[in-house]
Amino acid sequence: MVVRPALPDEAATLADLAARTFPLACPPELPREAIEEFITEHLDVDAFRGYLNTDGYTVLASVRADGEVCAYALLVDGAAMDPACAHLLAGDPTIGISKFYVDQSLHGSGAARILLDAVIDHGRLADARSLWLATNVGNARARAFYTRSGFVERGTRIFTVGGLDNQDVVLELPL
Ligand SMILES: CC(C)(COP(=O)(O)OP(=O)(O)OC[C@H]1O[C@@H](n2cnc3c(N)ncnc32)[C@H](O)[C@@H]1OP(=O)(O)O)[C@@H](O)C(=O)NCCC(=O)NCCS
Structure with missing residues (x-):
């Protein structure tokens, strides 16, 4: 598996x-309709075309030997992905990990670590002092992964999915 910047023509693959x-x-309690609304608004092909073509946004893709894109990370410079979280963060400059997703078939395989290592390399090359992200308070698997990877909790935020408010924990990894 290699991790590389996503290609301009990969918007449809990433959206899928x-x-x-x-x-x-x-x-689990979040209604399917709210999830679908978020996907349509923020994760469809047009949204990814925007992410791939906007300064301050970086998309990294994990690609298997057979060419399949099996994980991605969407990075956003600074606290722009949620300015309300800026006061919680210690690192300056920082980079936000807006999305960090591994295909379910590869959970527990080490693929997430490989992708995170590439995100860390990206952050160091950009002279960032930290990486930060937010994940649902009930997302125990992600929280365990991030904590084992050195992220520390900085607080909470509200994240709206399809008009419904959810509580996220904010985590930061000093670089
Ligand atoms: C979050 C994610 C990237 C982590 O990758 P992963 O390959 O699943 O992570 P790992 O298997 O290496 O580590 C997961 C940890 O959670 C633990 N775990 C697994 N299921 C769990 C559960 N239901 N409750 C609590 N802990 C759990 C594992 O034992 C492991 O713990 P350890 O670090 O003590 O060994 C991946 O699960 C994923 O893409 N999830 C879906 C999307 C997501 O939630 N992304 C984060 C949004 S910000």
């Missing part, structure tokens, strides 16, 4: 992977 994996990070 994102639609498959976003529900995995949602709490």
Whole structure:
């Protein structure tokens, strides 16, 4: 598996992977309609075309030997992905990990670590002092992974999915 910047023509592939994996990070009580609304608004092909073509945004893709894109990370410079979290963060400059998603077939395989290592390399090359992200308070698997990887809790935030408010924990990894 290699991790590399996503290619300009990979918006549809990324949207497909994102639609498959976003529900995995949602709490079980969140209605399917709210999840679908978020996917349509923020994770469709046009949304990814925007991410791939906007300064301050970086998409990294994990690609298997057979060419399949099996994980991705969407990075956003600074606290722009949620300015309300800026006061919680210690690192300056920082980079936000807006999305970090591994195909379910590869959970527990080490693929997430390989992708995170590439995100860390990206952050160091950009002279960032930290990486930060937010994940649902009930997403125990992600929280365990991030904590084992050195992230520390900084607080909480509200994250709206399809008009419904959810509580996220904010985590930061000093670089
Ligand atoms: C979050 C994610 C990237 C982590 O990758 P992964 O390959 O699953 O991570 P790992 O298997 O290496 O580590 C998961 C940890 O959670 C533990 N775990 C697994 N299921 C769990 C559960 N239901 N409750 C609590 N802990 C759990 C594992 O034992 C492991 O713990 P350890 O670190 O003590 O060994 C991946 O699960 C994923 O893409 N999830 C769906 C999308 C998502 O939630 N993304 C994060 C949004 S910000």
